[in-house]
Amino acid sequence: MPHPTLNPIHVLNGPNLNRLGLREPQIYGRTTLAEVEALCHAAAGPEGLVFRQTNSEEQLIDWIHEAIDHSSALLINPAAFTFYSMAVMDALKMYPHPMIEFHISNIHKREEMYHHSLVSGVATAVMAGTGARGYGHAVRMLREMIAERASAA
Numbered sequence: 001m002p003h004p005t006l007n008p009i010h011v012l013n014g015p016n017l018n019r020l021g022l023r024e025p026q027i028y029g030r031t032t033l034a035e036v037e038a039l040c041h042a043a044a045g046p047e048g049l050v051f052r053q054t055n056s057e058e059q060l061i062d063w064i065h066e067a068i069d070h071s072s073a074l075l076i077n078p079a080a081f082t083f084y085s086m087a088v089m090d091a092l093k094m095y096p097h098p099m100i101e102f103h104i105s106n107i108h109k110r111e112e113m114y115h116h117s118l119v120s121g122v123a124t125a126v127m128a129g130t131g132a133r134g135y136g137h138a139v140r141m142l143r144e145m146i147a148e149r150a151s152a153a
């Protein structure tokens with residue numbers, strides 16, 4: 001039963017993450033996106049959770065805009081858009097609630113092209129390198145951040 005006053009946590013995933021489990025398992029592991037979604041829903045509270053993935057920059061930006069108006073927190077794995085999409089960065093600059101930038105792999109231990117995120121400067125926090133299991137921890141962390149904001153208000 002969704003919480004009567006809290007908007008859901010939104011979890012947004014960028015390109016190629018629909019291939020989790022099959023895609024470079026030595027880097028991303030064998031957990032599928034469906035299993036990641038189940039981890040996120042299991043970690044969510046009464047506020048509920050919206051889980052989405054797209055290979056389209058336009059669709060991801062539209063979902064970020066929707067999250068601005070209808071979410072209480074945002075967990076985003078922008079995938080490759082992390083490193084070059086100023087359009088995604090500009091959309092995330094508008095996000096007013098707790099936001100965690102999430103990467104399954106430790107992007108800083110990978111090739112140089114993965115080392116500079118355009119998103120980290122506008123995120124509340126960054127998680128990278130935990131593997132797919134980190135999604136559930138990130139959702140729980142966002143729930144704590146939401147509760148802290150509510151008690152501080």
Ligand code: DHK
Nearest residue numbers: 016077079080103104105114
């Ligand atoms: C996922 C991707 O698809 C890559 O483009 C990023 C990120 C890393 C991840 O680790 O979840 O570089």
